[in-house]
Amino acid sequence: xxxxxxxxxxxxxxxxxxxxxxxxxxxxxxxxxxxxxxxxxxxxxxxxxxxxxxxxxxxxxxxxxxxxxxxxxxxxxxxxxxxxxxxxxxxxxxxxxxxxxxxxxxxxxxxxxxxxxxxxxxxxxx
Numbered sequence: 001x002x003x004x005x006x007x008x009x010x011x012x013x014x015x016x017x018x019x020x021x022x023x024x025x026x027x028x029x030x031x032x033x034x035x036x037x038x039x040x041x042x043x044x045x046x047x048x049x050x051x052x053x054x055x056x057x058x059x060x061x062x063x064x065x066x067x068x069x070x071x072x073x074x075x076x077x078x079x080x081x082x083x084x085x086x087x088x089x090x091x092x093x094x095x096x097x098x099x100x101x102x103x104x105x106x107x108x109x110x111x112x113x114x115x116x117x118x119x120x121x122x123x124x125x126x
Contacts, residue, residue, distance in 0.1 A: 006030055007051035007123045012040040012067065013085060014059045018108070022054060022085070025115050029123075037062025041070060044077050052122055054106070057086040057093065065100055072101035081122045 008030040011022050016035070023031045032048065034040035037059050044050065053071065057064040064084060071077045084097045087108040097105065104118050 008032065008049055009119070009123075010034065010040065010043060010048075010050050010053045012037065012053065012059075012064070013056040015056070018056070018085070018110075021110055022115070025110075025112055026119060036060065037064065037067040040067050044071055044080070045074070047076070050077075050080050052119065053080055053082045054085050054119075055082055055102075057084055057088050057097070065096060068097070068100040068102060083118060083122060 006029055009026055010032045011019050012034045013019050013022070014035055019033055019035070023033070032043055032050070034043055038061060040053070040055070041062070044053070055064045055067060064086070068082050068084075071080060071082065082102045083104045083106055084102045085106045085108065086093070089107060094105065103122055106115055106118055
C-alpha cells in the first residue's frame with residue numbers, strides 16, 4: 001500500500017462552521033483558510049503551493065464562480081483542482097461550475113465519507 005503524503009488544501013467559505021467541519025475531516029493535511037473570495041485570491045496569487053481548493057459558491061463580494069474563473073485564467077494557478085462546496089443544486093449552477101473549471105462538487109450538508117472520497121480522488125491521482 002502506498003504511503004499517503006500530506007497535501008495542502010485551501011478551504012474557502014464565509015461560514016466558519018463549514019470551515020471547521022471540513023478542516024476536521026481533512027486534518028491529516030495542511031489546511032489554509034479564506035473566509036471570502038478576495039482573501040482566497042490573495043493566498044492563491046501569493047504563490048502558495050496548493051494541491052486543491054475547496055470553494056464555496058455563494059459568498060459576498062466575490063463569489064466562488066468569479067474566484068474559479070480568475071484561478072483558471074491565470075497560468076500560475078490554472079492547474080490547481082477546484083471542488084465547489086455548495087448548497088446550490090440547480091442544474092444551471094452545476095453546469096456553470098464545470099464550465100469554469102471545477103472538477104467536482106460537494107453538496108451541503110456534508111456527508112463525511114463523500115467528502116473524503118471526493119477529496120482523495122483529486123489529491124491522489126497517479
